Amino acid sequence: MKGRESAYRIVPGQPALIPDLLRLQRTLNDHLPSPAGPEGVLFGEALTWEDLQVIAEADELTVCLFEERVVGYYLLDNYSRSRALIWHRRMVANCVDLGVLPALHAISLRAQCVVDARHQRQGVSRRLLAGLLTQLKGRYDSLAGTISTFNPTLPAHQRLGWQIRATFGDAHLLLHELK
Numbered sequence: 001m002k003g004r005e006s007a008y009r010i011v012p013g014q015p016a017l018i019p020d021l022l023r024l025q026r027t028l029n030d031h032l033p034s035p036a037g038p039e040g041v042l043f044g045e046a047l048t049w050e051d052l053q054v055i056a057e058a059d060e061l062t063v064c065l066f067e068e069r070v071v072g073y074y075l076l077d078n079y080s081r082s083r084a085l086i087w088h089r090r091m092v093a094n095c096v097d098l099g100v101l102p103a104l105h106a107i108s109l110r111a112q113c114v115v116d117a118r119h120q121r122q123g124v125s126r127r128l129l130a131g132l133l134t135q136l137k138g139r140y141d142s143l144a145g146t147i148s149t150f151n152p153t154l155p156a157h158q159r160l161g162w163q164i165r166a167t168f169g170d171a172h173l174l175l176h177e178l179k
């Protein structure tokens with residue numbers, strides 16, 4: 001595994017890569033680390049082809065290629081038709097009302113990151129997040145997201161700058177402040 005770093009290419013996600021992204025998303029919830037919780041480690045239902053297309057078109061999707069195959073992605077979901085996004089929108093609004101999240105901030109509602117198990121612990125998600133932030137060009141003041149309280153990779157997200165701001169049932173609400 002070591003020495004692969006230079007073989008990873010971080011690029012903006014294109015609609016042509018969507019079949020690979022769907023495969024990666026599915027693979028992940030098919031091989032859950034234990035304990036993963038009832039919904040798997042990717043909280044909320046899976047994103048669809050159409051969801052990923054609109055996210056790619058909004059330039060809020062970054063992928064990692066290894067030998068021309070997608071081995072990881074980092075995305076912001078502000079546009080999907082998923083129930084999870086509706087729930088995130090409500091949760092973020094509640095947190096702003098309660099003063100847990102800053103008011104008058106441009107907050108992206110939901111983030112999701114997946115790295116193929118064979119490529120984890122190689123710095124891929126760190127590089128994906130850096131690539132995504134470059135793509136965003138200052139569009140947001142902070143990024144919100146949730147992580148299942150069952151997800152064992154919480155420390156990985158905290159190492160990348162995500163902070164727990166609230167806990168709702170079996171989900172932590174995380175914030176990554178950019179400004």
Ligand SMILES: CC(C)(COP(=O)(O)OP(=O)(O)OC[C@H]1O[C@@H](n2cnc3c(N)ncnc32)[C@H](O)[C@@H]1OP(=O)(O)O)[C@@H](O)C(=O)NCCC(=O)NCCS
Nearest residue numbers: 041112113114115120121122123124125126153155156159
């Ligand atoms: C979470 C995930 C994206 C991390 O990706 P990754 O490419 O392996 O992460 P990186 O190698 O870039 O590591 C980032 C930091 O987290 C740490 N880290 C990575 N995996 C970790 C783990 N399982 N436990 C603790 N720390 C971890 C790394 O040491 C690194 O910190 P450092 O640079 O200060 O040493 C990956 O494990 C994954 O896809 N998990 C399943 C999907 C998931 O849970 N997504 C989150 C819900 S949206």
